[in-house]
Amino acid sequence: MNEVIIKEKTEVLLDYIMKKCLWQFHSRAWDRERQNANIIEKTMQLLCNEPVEKDTPEERCYYVDAVYLADSYRRLYPWVSEMDKADLKTVMVNLKERLDFLLISGSLNKELTDPRY
Numbered sequence: 001m002n003e004v005i006i007k008e009k010t011e012v013l014l015d016y017i018m019k020k021c022l023w024q025f026h027s028r029a030w031d032r033e034r035q036n037a038n039i040i041e042k043t044m045q046l047l048c049n050e051p052v053e054k055d056t057p058e059e060r061c062y063y064v065d066a067v068y069l070a071d072s073y074r075r076l077y078p079w080v081s082e083m084d085k086a087d088l089k090t091v092m093v094n095l096k097e098r099l100d101f102l103l104i105s106g107s108l109n110k111e112l113t114d115p116r117y
Contacts, residue, residue, distance in 0.1 A: 001087040010094040012077060017099065020072070023065055029104050029112040035062065036099045042066030044092040047073065048085050 017024060023039065026032045038059070043066040045052045054063040073080045080088065104112065 001084070001090070006087070006091055006094060009079070009083075009091050010098060013073060013080075013091065013095050014098050014102075016072065016076070017069070017095075018102075021065070021069065024099070024103055027111055032103050032112070033100065035065075036096055036103065038062035039065045039069065040092055040096040040099065043069045043073070044089060046070035047080060047088060047092070 023035055024032070026035060039062050042052050042059075042063055044050075046066055047070050052063060052066070054060045083091070
């Protein structure tokens with residue numbers, strides 16, 4: 001799959017998160033980093049029919065968000081289920097990178113990096 005199509009698909013999935021998922025609003029950068037990594041990884045595993053770790057309470061919390069996200073993606077964007085797994089994983093990695101930029105490194109919210117917060 002070419003770069004342009006991967007970027008377009010990444011933006012579609014990103015748009016859904018930005019409009020529908022409240023977990024993106026954690027108040028500290030480290031919370032956002034952890035949530036992005038875990039939720040996106042578990043969503044990718046679910047979409048690729050791979051095993052998902054959910055042994056700890058923290059993993060189960062991320063798992064619930066990932067199930068919602070994977071179900072929504074399958075329902076709203078049928079192409080997600082039709083994609084080659086390697087291409088889908090590329091889209092999901094790009095999605096995580098975009099989330100990290102928009103929600104953490106590119107954010108103007110100074111509370112994210114305030115050590116007293």
